Amino acid sequence: MFSIGQLSKATGVKVPTIRYYEEIGLLPQPGRNAGNQRRYGQDGMDALGFIKHARDLGFPLEDIKSLMGLDGHLGDDCAEADRIARSQLQNVRARIARLERLADELERISHLCDGGNGGCCKVLTALGDHSQCASEHD
Numbered sequence: 001m002f003s004i005g006q007l008s009k010a011t012g013v014k015v016p017t018i019r020y021y022e023e024i025g026l027l028p029q030p031g032r033n034a035g036n037q038r039r040y041g042q043d044g045m046d047a048l049g050f051i052k053h054a055r056d057l058g059f060p061l062e063d064i065k066s067l068m069g070l071d072g073h074l075g076d077d078c079a080e081a082d083r084i085a086r087s088q089l090q091n092v093r094a095r096i097a098r099l100e101r102l103a104d105e106l107e108r109i110s111h112l113c114d115g116g117n118g119g120c121c122k123v124l125t126a127l128g129d130h131s132q133c134a135s136e137h138d
Helices: 004-011 015-023 042-056 061-068 076-110 122-128
Strands: none
Touching: 004 015, 004 042, 015 042, 042 061, 061 076, 076 122
16 A cells, blocks of 8 residues: 555655546545545556646646546447547647747747847847748747
8 A cells, every 4th residue: 555645755746736637537545644644546546647647748637537447348438448549649749749839930030149249139129029920820
């Protein structure tokens, strides 16, 4: 059995986050010892490891809850897990494309600077006036 602190240390998930996951039903409520301290078994450790890895991959909590509700057998559950994973991949690719647009615009803006030699700062002017952007980047 693991205390919440041991679970936190083993998984890298902060104690308040573990409590939050319990509160929203992502992690089952653990048993308690005679001193009313939470005690987790290996199932709790495994579930938290699953949640942590899924969060590291950017899955929203709602999708993680859905994935955790699947039994892992081939068939409908596998198809649903695949659908959720593919949706997350599309979301990540969209964020990457947005970040690339942001990088391009920031590079363009940074090249506007003439090193502070006379006049007003073109970087600040560009940041203050979205119409000066070369393309949509939001």
